[in-house]
Amino acid sequence: MKHGGDLTGAIARYGGTPQMWLDLSTGISPWPWPIPADLPGAVWQRLPSRAAEEALIAAARDAYAVLADAEVVVAPGTQSLIQWLPQLASRGSVAIVGPTYHEHELAWRIAGHEVIAVANLDELPDAVRHAVVVNPNNPDGRVTGHSALARAAELLQDRGGWLVIDEAFADMEPEISAVGLCVELPVVILRSFGKFYGLAGLRLGFAIAHRDVAQRISLALGPWPCSGPALNIGLAALRDKEWARCMRNAIQHRTRELDTVLAVAGLTILGGTGLFRLVQHPDATKMHAVLAAQYIWCRRFEWADDLLRFGLPPHKHDLHRLAGALASFK
Numbered sequence: 517m518k519h520g521g522d523l524t525g526a527i528a529r530y531g532g533t534p535q536m537w538l539d540l541s542t543g544i545s546p547w548p549w550p551i552p553a554d555l556p557g558a559v560w561q562r563l564p565s566r567a568a569e570e571a572l573i574a575a576a577r578d579a580y581a582v583l584a585d586a587e588v589v590v591a592p593g594t595q596s597l598i599q600w601l602p603q604l605a606s607r608g609s610v611a612i613v614g615p616t617y618h619e620h621e622l623a624w625r626i627a628g629h630e631v632i633a634v635a636n637l638d639e640l641p642d643a644v645r646h647a648v649v650v651n652p653n654n655p656d657g658r659v660t661g662h663s664a665l666a667r668a669a670e671l672l673q674d675r676g677g678w679l680v681i682d683e684a685f686a687d688m689e690p691e692i693s694a695v696g697l698c699v700e701l702p703v704v705i706l707r708s709f710g711k712f713y714g715l716a717g718l719r720l721g722f723a724i725a726h727r728d729v730a731q732r733i734s735l736a737l738g739p740w741p742c743s744g745p746a747l748n749i750g751l752a753a754l755r756d757k758e759w760a761r762c763m764r765n766a767i768q769h770r771t772r773e774l775d776t777v778l779a780v781a782g783l784t785i786l787g788g789t790g791l792f793r794l795v796q797h798p799d800a801t802k803m804h805a806v807l808a809a810q811y812i813w814c815r816r817f818e819w820a821d822d823l824l825r826f827g828l829p830p831h832k833h834d835l836h837r838l839a840g841a842l843a844s845f846k
Contacts, residue, residue: 520815532811538834541815543654543685543792546830548714549753559744568747575754576722580707586698587730590742594684594706594721600736601704602627605678608645613637615819616650637668645677652685652692655794655825657787665694669701678702687712688764688790698724711791713753720746770828773835781842792827800824803845810841
């Protein structure tokens with residue numbers, strides 16, 4: 517499966533209706549920020565205003581602790597930024613720390629850059645001009661420390677390149693963020709709104725970078741990069757710090773419960789973030805099929821037939837359902 521979150525293929529193969537499936541294939545929070553029922557009609561009827569965009573940028577700057585000398589760019593999801601950055605970057609090869617989210621490699625290849633896979637940022641080849649690291653990493657949750665990120669950024673600065681840091685899953689542990697490096701180093705940070713806030717369909721994300729780089733990204737995206745509803749909802753959600761605090765606690769609690777279910781089933785937990793767990797089993801491909809036959813959809817990987825990734829079950833009865841399905845696997 518190329519991505520999680522789409523049950524079309526699962527239903528075509530195994531049957532059922534969307535309501536019958538327990539979809540654990542994504543890293544999106546199952547508990548969304550509550551969208552107000554009384555959104556102003558103007559957000560649907562008028563083009564998004566610059567004032568609304570600036571208000572959202574200010575909220576993002578505060579939520580992500582962006583320093584004064586760095587800029588925030590609003591985008592219709594981080595996927596659009598992943599597509600654009602290789603087009604805007606100077607020519608040269610790119611090192612991608614992997615295995616990781618495949619769309620980074622695909623976007624840089626489509627843009628004509630040579631892609632070199634590396635295990636970590638401390639082994640950047642001499643020929644590399646740019647580098648990409650997902651931090652924490654998807655799917656194993658590995659965290660690259662600030663010192664390693666700074667060393668890589670300084671090296672790439674001498675080569676006229678960029679260090680792209682995808683922080684899509686950093687909301688659970690804000691201290692992971694390397695946002696402070698954006699001021700003096702060629703660092704571009706991507707922040708996803710939809711995962712932690714459980715509103716992936718809103719399509720909202722942010723790039724944080726030095727002013728010159730941020731302006732290039734903004735010009736590429738053009739006017740009205742996000743819809744009026746996305747600006748309105750994103751602003752209110754990012755300002756809701758009490759909800760974020762409570763949600764971090766709730767996610768951590770459910771993650772511990774999920775870990776117990778997976779361990780009891782004999783799965784080896786290799787890592788993950790608060791929003792997903794990566795596990796290993798010698799018959800993972802068969803297990804994926806057995807779960808799917810019971811309308812439980814998890815993430816499998818074409819490049820590793822012994823790995824599965826599980827998102828968070830939203831309800832207690834979903835945890836019990838998963839536990840029962842795993843117990844049926846022989």
